[in-house]
Structures are given as C-alpha cells and as structure tokens.
Amino acid sequence: MGAQRTIYMDHSATTFVKPEVANAMIPYFTEHFGNPSSIYSIARESKKAIDFARVQTAKALGADPGEIYFTSGGSESDNWAIKGVAFANRKRGNHIITTQIEHHAVLHTCQYLEKEGFEVTYLPVDQYGLVDPAVLEKAITEKTILISIMYANNEIGTIEPIAEFGAIARKHKVYFHTDAVQAIGSIPIDVKAQNIDLLSLSAHKFYGPKGTGALYIKKGVRIDNLIHGGGQERRRRAGTENIAGIVGLGKAIEMATADITGHAAKIRSMRDRLINGVLSTISHTRLNGHPEKRLAGNFNVSFEFIEGESMLLWLDDEGICASTGSACTSGSLEPSHVLLATGLPVEISHGSLRLTLGDANTEKDVDFVLEVLPKIVKKLRDMSPLFVKSGKEGSCNVQ
Amino acid sequence: MGAQRTIYMDHSATTFVKPEVANAMIPYFTEHFGNPSSIYSIARESKKAIDFARVQTAKALGADPGEIYFTSGGSESDNWAIKGVAFANRKRGNHIITTQIEHHAVLHTCQYLEKEGFEVTYLPVDQYGLVDPAVLEKAITEKTILISIMYANNEIGTIEPIAEFGAIARKHKVYFHTDAVQAIGSIPIDVKAQNIDLLSLSAHKFYGPKGTGALYIKKGVRIDNLIHGGGQERRRRAGTENIAGIVGLGKAIEMATADITGHAAKIRSMRDRLINGVLSTISHTRLNGHPEKRLAGNFNVSFEFIEGESMLLWLDDEGICASTGSACTSGSLEPSHVLLATGLPVEISHGSLRLTLGDANTEKDVDFVLEVLPKIVKKLRDMSPLFVKSGKEGSCNVQ
Amino acid sequence: MYSEKVMDHFKNPRNVGEIDNAEGIGEVGNPVCGDIMKIFLKIENNVITDAKFKTFGCGAAIASSSMATELVRGKTLEEAWEVSNMAVAEALEGLPPIKMHCSVLAEEGIHKAINDYRVKKGLEPWVEKNPHSHEHEDMTCQH
Amino acid sequence: MYSEKVMDHFKNPRNVGEIDNAEGIGEVGNPVCGDIMKIFLKIENNVITDAKFKTFGCGAAIASSSMATELVRGKTLEEAWEVSNMAVAEALEGLPPIKMHCSVLAEEGIHKAINDYRVKKGLEPWVEKNPHSHEHEDMTCQH
Numbered sequence A, B: 001m002g003a004q005r006t007i008y009m010d011h012s013a014t015t016f017v018k019p020e021v022a023n024a025m026i027p028y029f030t031e032h033f034g035n036p037s038s039i040y041s042i043a044r045e046s047k048k049a050i051d052f053a054r055v056q057t058a059k060a061l062g063a064d065p066g067e068i069y070f071t072s073g074g075s076e077s078d079n080w081a082i083k084g085v086a087f088a089n090r091k092r093g094n095h096i097i098t099t100q101i102e103h104h105a106v107l108h109t110c111q112y113l114e115k116e117g118f119e120v121t122y123l124p125v126d127q128y129g130l131v132d133p134a135v136l137e138k139a140i141t142e143k144t145i146l147i148s149i150m151y152a153n154n155e156i157g158t159i160e161p162i163a164e165f166g167a168i169a170r171k172h173k174v175y176f177h178t179d180a181v182q183a184i185g186s187i188p189i190d191v192k193a194q195n196i197d198l199l200s201l202s203a204h205k206f207y208g209p210k211g212t213g214a215l216y217i218k219k220g221v222r223i224d225n226l227i228h229g230g231g232q233e234r235r236r237r238a239g240t241e242n243i244a245g246i247v248g249l250g251k252a253i254e255m256a257t258a259d260i261t262g263h264a265a266k267i268r269s270m271r272d273r274l275i276n277g278v279l280s281t282i283s284h285t286r287l288n289g290h291p292e293k294r295l296a297g298n299f300n301v302s303f304e305f306i307e308g309e310s311m312l313l314w315l316d317d318e319g320i321c322a323s324t325g326s327a328c329t330s331g332s333l334e335p336s337h338v339l340l341a342t343g344l345p346v347e348i349s350h351g352s353l354r355l356t357l358g359d360a361n362t363e364k365d366v367d368f369v370l371e372v373l374p375k376i377v378k379k380l381r382d383m384s385p386l387f388v389k390s391g392k393e394g395s396c397n398v399q
Numbered sequence C, D: 001m002y003s004e005k006v007m008d009h010f011k012n013p014r015n016v017g018e019i020d021n022a023e024g025i026g027e028v029g030n031p032v033c034g035d036i037m038k039i040f041l042k043i044e045n046n047v048i049t050d051a052k053f054k055t056f057g058c059g060a061a062i063a064s065s066s067m068a069t070e071l072v073r074g075k076t077l078e079e080a081w082e083v084s085n086m087a088v089a090e091a092l093e094g095l096p097p098i099k100m101h102c103s104v105l106a107e108e109g110i111h112k113a114i115n116d117y118r119v120k121k122g123l124e125p126w127v128e129k130n131p132h133s134h135e136h137e138d139m140t141c142q143h
C-alpha cells in the first residue's frame, strides 16, 4: 500500500528484537554452537551461556536459577504448567480454576483437560476485566488443585491483583500459576512475595526472540513433563537447548527489567496522550479495560458503528500496525472473548482496536495516529448503515 | 585445556549453523519481526517467509506444504507424533510398536504412554542395529494404532529399511511414524513412496538453528494437538511462530538436500579412512553398527579395557570434540541402551566412542585423529587393571 | 491476504451512499455478526439504472458491496437476480475462504432489494433457487 | 564440569602402576558399572611407604585414585583408614554429584588394601564404620 513509514503499535502481539539482544545471540549460531550436554570445551561454553541466562531470568522474577526452565514460548509454558500440574496431581483432585479472559493457550488447554475428566471453573470479570479475589476464594473446593490467572490481559491490558490471588492460593494449599507473558518488563514481579508457584513468560513480548520462553516452577511443585526425552533442563524439558534463543531471552529480560518504573512511565505518558486525544476527538467511543490498572502501553478502544478489520486495513495503508483483539484471533470472525466477558455488546466489540505502544514508538507516532485515526473512523462511519440510524450526536464514552 | 585448534567430530549431536542460513535468519530478528497472524504489511512479510520455508521443507521430503508443521525441535515432534496419534486413536486400539534403539524422545514418550494405559512393544535389533521387517509384521495386532521406527540411529548410524516398514504399516492400516532427525541430508527421503505417515526432523542436525523442527503429518492422519492455544500452524500447533528459526530451517534443509549423494560420498570417504585407520592400528577394537548401512558421517567404535569419558577428556585436550553414545546421555553413568540392544557386553560398551563427521571436517582432521587417538587409547590402557589381565595380544575386531 | 482487486474496491468503493426514494432496498446481515449491508436500487423499466450501498463490515464486506452494485448496474432485474456470490467473488479475483460469506451477503442484499421492489409493485417475490448454497462451513455466525 | 584439580590429577595422575609384592592390594568396582580401581600399598612398620593404582574408569575415577594414593602415602594404617571419600573429593576441590561415587570407590579401595594386609598378617579385618555412607542416590549401578 501507500505508506511512507511504519508506525508499529502492536507491541503486545510481538516486539522487534533489540540490537543488543540480536548481537548477544549471533555468536551462538556459527561459533559457540556446541551441544551443552556434551563434555568438550566448546559445549561447556554453551552450558555456561545457558546458566547465565538462567540467572538473568531468575533475577528478573525473584526466583532461584534452579526454578527456571526454558521452553519454546508462552504457549508451551502455559500448556506445560496446566497439563503438567493437572496430571501430576490427579489423585488429589480434578478441579481447576481459571478465568474467562485468559489467552487461548490457557483456555484451550483447560478445555482439553475437561475432555480428559477435569472440571474447570472459568471465573467472570467485571466491566474492567478484573477478577474478584472473593469470587476466586469462593470457587475453591477441596478438589481444587490449580488456579491459573493471567498477570495482565493481552487485549485490554488490565492488570490483575496477583498477590491477592497468590495469598488465597497459599492459604488453601492450591498451586497458583500465572501467565505473565504480557507483564514482563511492564510490572515488577516477585514470585516469592506474591506466592506464585508457576509463571509463564515469552521472550518475543519483551524485545527477545520468538520461539523461546520459560516456565518458573517453584521448588517442590509436583508437575509432569510435557516434552519427554533427553535429560535437558534437569530432566524436565527434553530437546537440545535453543542456545541462541535462551541467550537472547536472558539478555532481553535483563534489559526489560533494569528500570521498569522509568520505562513504563515513558511509554505510559505517550499512551495517555493517545487515549485522551482519541476519546476527546472521536464520539461514540469506549475505552476498554481498566482506566488505571492497565499495562503502560495498552490502549483498547471500541468505535461504535464500524468494524475493526476495515479500520486495520486503512491504518495499514497509512503504515500503522495495529490489531483488533489478539493477534492470534485477528483472522477469525469471532468477537473477542475478553471484550464479551467485560460485558461489551457483541456489535460494539466488532469495532474494537488495540494499539499497544512500546520501544518502537515516539511522540511523533502518537501525533500521526491522532491525525489519521479520526479520518478513518469518519470515512467508515460515513458508509455505515448503523451510523445514520443512531444519529451522529451524543457520546457514550467510558472514561 | 591445551588445544590449538578445534576438530569437531560430533555432528550427530549438533551442527554449526551455516553462514548462509544465519544470514537468511538475521533480518527476521530486528527488521521483519511482525507477528504472521496480524494483517498489516510487515506481518504479511513474516507469513510469506514461513510459507516459503514450508515449501522448502515439503520439497525435501516429497510432501505437500500443507503437510508440514513447524515445531520447537525433534523432541517436540516425536512427542507430538506419538502422543497425538495415541490419544486421537485410543478408541481404535491401545497398542504401539517401536524399537529398543529409539532416541529417548521416543522411548520416554512411549514409557509415559504405558503409564496412561497403552501397551508398547519394543522390537529388538540384530548385532548391527537392524530391525527385522518380518518381526515387525508379526508384532502387529488388531489393537495396533502406531508404528514408530527411526530412520537412522543417532549412536551407531544404522539405517533402517524404512520403505519396507512403511509398506507393512500400510498393508495393516497402521499409522507409521519415523524419527528422521539423523537422516535429513544424509539419505534421500520420499514420504509418499516410502508410505510414511508422520516424520520428525530437527534443524540443528543439518546446519540449521537449534530450537526449530518440523513434523510431517500426512493429510488425513488423526492426531491430537500437543500444544493448545492460538490458531497457528493451521490450528494444530499453538504459539507465535519462531520466524527466524523457521526461515533457517527452510534454508538449511534446502541446502542439505540439494546434493545428498555427492555430499554423502565426500563425508563417507573421509569417514572410511578414519574407520580403517583406527581399526588397523588399535587392537581389541570393535566397529559398532552396520558396516555398510550406516550414516555417511558415523563412526562408532568400542575400545576394550578403557572407559569412554576418559577418552573424551583426552580428545578434548587435543581439541577434538567427540562423544560416547548420544549427547543427551553423556552426563549419565548408564551404558548406551543402543549398544546393549546390539548385544555388546556392558563392560565393552563403556569404552565406546562416537565420531560423527560433517561439513566442519577436512582430511587433515582425519589425519590428526589418526595420529592422536592410538596414543590416548594406549595411555588409558596402560593404567587399566583390565588390560593386563586380558593380555595385550590378539584382536577381536568386528569388521 | 486480499487480492489487489479487493483492496481497490475496499479503498475506493464504488457506489457508496443512499438513493432517495429508491425503488428497491435490501438490508441483510446482523451487527452481532459484524456485518450489515444495505443495498439501494433505482429501477426504471425493469432495468437497474443506479445501485448504491452502505456497509458495516470488514474489508471483504465493503469490497463485495462495491463490486455487487457495480455488477448489477444496467442489468435487467432477471439478469441481476442471476448475479451469484461466486460471480462477485470472481470479479474480486477471489476472497479468502473465511471471507466468502461476504459475497453471499452481497448476493442476498441484491435479491432482497429486488424482491422489495417486486412486493411494493404487488408482484410475487422471487424465491431463492438454491438457498442452501448460502450455508458454508466457515461461518461462525449464522445470519 | 570438573575442577582444575580433578583435571590436573586426571591428566597427570600420580602413582600410576603396580607395586611388586605389595603388602596390601585392594580391587573394587565392576567393569559392568564402568569403573574398577586396583590399589597397591607398600607397608612398612604400620606406615604406608608407597601407594600405586591402576584404574579403568572415567576422569573422576582416575583423579580420585590418584588423589587417594597421594593422601595415604606416609600415613599410618589407622590414619589412612580415616581418609574418607569426602576427604578425597575435597582434596580434588569437589566432584560433580553424579561422580561422587568415584571418591567412594577410592575410599573402599584403600580400605580393601589395608584389610588385605591385615588378613595376610593374621589380624582381624577392620569393619567399615559407616558402610551406608557409601550409598548415594545418584548411582545407577550399585557395586
């Protein structure tokens, strides 16, 4: 299409790899390529590099290095955490608690477990996407073996009260897993203080490479393997280690967590200008997610009377990369399960747009989106049969 | 230690990434990083790159691109193929046939399935590591749903008669999976002609990156997902695609299969000189695996009266990278299950060495190993209490 | 994802708008499913002399509306009735499988507008020859 | 994987060889398990004046043999008996957990050689104070 430059506002879908991270990885392709399980010198180099990345990752979470297991990404980590704990603790109970707004890597895994004889409670959320700790506590039965609640939502950015959930889980002696894929680098995490037993993360969400993630497993947690085979990752995750990827994850998480507060403040200030600009210039517009308890870079908005994909296509034409809902479902016709869970009417959920800011953005990008987006919304509303019906006046903004 | 240069003879453990492959990958880290599930232009670049790699991979196997699913490596592919087919076909039967010499990614997966109520037959092999097709056919019962036999063994290099197994499986309407992790680039593969229903491969065994593999799933095969979640890989393997890794796999498999015969001939000639040199200068030495039906680069040898690890340490001191058995078990005290399956006595299996040649090697490397290895064996035998007992004379070489 | 033709009709949609006192109007779709099309036909002497649309929907829905109105302009009602969803999709140089329902919607919109005209004229509405052709697996939202 | 001390004793093992007419000889281990140690002691006036070994085994086994023979040289039999596997491992600046059994083997070899001497002299063999200390989880091959 006709774009001169690219404005990337889809950091929650994936991020570019930072040059420092790529540079850290490259020597492990052609030079230090030894299989870390071998005993010769070049293999020991690989092993050292992995050990170092494990320390970097552990530090970012307040965990011990021995509690970090590298995986192929967030989806594998979620699958492993949930199936692994479910199957290993089947004798203690068959009940799992999660929420209606989880990522599909959690939801579909839970649905799979339902077929295998497990019972799953999907907790509701309020209009902002928050799970109520009291509702969680009430859902616990003596058969409950696992609670899995995401740290921050990938679509609407809402940050959940994880420490409260952790305390409840601990009190009832139930394992607590959190999908923190969106939280790393945006929110300070301390797995010990927050009573987290298992935590999933994925490198490509914080300027690391795709295809590398980790699962934190607190010492002592009973969990089955997901991928059986060789003795890698202390016999818990088979497969020759993706050394370059692991090195990249380590470097990326170190950089992403070096100054979370300062970094988030910078992103948040750009994001807030974007939110305010859009909500004040475009009518019939709703902010989705919580006004304050949200990821620094997340802006999720619904424009009434128009449909999301056509917005995306026009934005793309202007060089702006955005999404409706999550990246994995943007090819689908189904409205976002997250927006519906917050009570947004289906027809309005179709007109949703997610702009997620990050290190690729500058204030100029915000200016440009604020210039372009109102025109696109107007153009689409002008051809929408719904807009006329409802009248152009009036506003139902949710602030 | 004191080595001047590195002689890498452990290509079956892992390979370096070829510069052409690394160069193909690098743009996908910092530049073309878009999530292929998104709809904007930069994401479409990612999608195109993955589609292209899928075509490259399919071509190398004689498959359709729609039958290739990218994974995080050989272990995941093996786990997916075996558990996926087992669980999806449970109603038809609960019997699986494999062999005693499979990689642990297959063996441990089968052992896990035994706990889940499946019955597994582990076929024996002859002294060369060959599975007898007649024995396979006899093992099939009406409950058999899957046969999994490796294409070529990672330790002793023996190449199995895969087309014969495929024909038997087809005749009895049983799914046939082969772990071809070691075969890619060494043996021409044609999944259609060989009646293969599922095939595992791993990029880092043919000069591609670690942490990327693929599973070929013939159209129509009933198989459950292993990693649930987003709709990637046509809804069969969730997780944001490792684009750089997939691009690397595509490029690597294209290069590795461009001239298999010519490439294998070159490696084989170096390898044969190494085998002949070692067997003719060192007594009490046995060649493991089949004399002809073996991977071009594989040399597996047992030296009586000495132990493998101490050999490796001395070789490493000379800059030579080698292994005993497979890389994943080299940290373990257990003798190789593959060597034992061929009938090698346990005490002799402890003195085994695997040298696997590949594109990192030159004729000079062979010269150097032939110069150094006899001295190392002599030094260790001189301090072995077994050597004196058995007498220094006589030879029991197996040719 | 979309053909150049689809993108052209999405970015430069032909015949957007309404026709005052249109002889035939057809509205199909459902906001819950994410697409609504409203087709306006000007009909003179059994011939469609003008066609316009308003659409709420994805890129394919807008392009299908644009193309369908283009295709029926100048046609007799009998000819216009025969413009199938496949004809719309083909004229657009193809649609992704999950977007085929948009061309179905366009066909339905034209049919509904023609029948609106016929009913107003006191004629029998035509019946869909093959209503089942409008069912397609990929639809997750049935209209 | 191995400490520098282990590598030193592996690459430059002290006291390799046999002692003709050794007063005490102890052979422990099993070729099936991948390690055998044979310890030779020269004993004069209740003191170990020379110690040598032959070992079939991994790097840690060779280094443990070397270190154990170093440690017992010049010691009285009573003192030598007290040289534990932990002492061997510590003198080697540590061993990986899965290799700790090699130091155990070295302790056992020394004990066996001392008792070989005692029995030949018509004395009671000493009993292992704490034989269970030699069991360790990481061993997959029990000797």
Ligand SMILES: Cc1ncc(COP(=O)(O)O)c(C=O)c1O
Pocket: A238, A239, A240, A241, B012, B072, B073, B074, B075, B076, B078, B103, B105, B150, B152, B153, B154, B179, B181, B182, B202, B203, B204, B211, B213
């Ligand atoms: C025969 C065979 N199968 C499976 C694997 C596992 O592959 P990966 O380590 O890439 O998971 C390997 C190598 O490690 C292998 O040699």
Ligand SMILES: Cc1ncc(COP(=O)(O)O)c(C=O)c1O
Pocket: A012, A072, A073, A074, A075, A076, A078, A103, A105, A150, A152, A153, A154, A179, A181, A182, A202, A203, A204, A211, A213, B238, B239, B240, B241
């Ligand atoms: C909250 C959340 N969980 C899990 C995932 C899955 O991670 P990956 O795509 O790296 O497997 C994602 C992103 O795709 C996510 O946003």
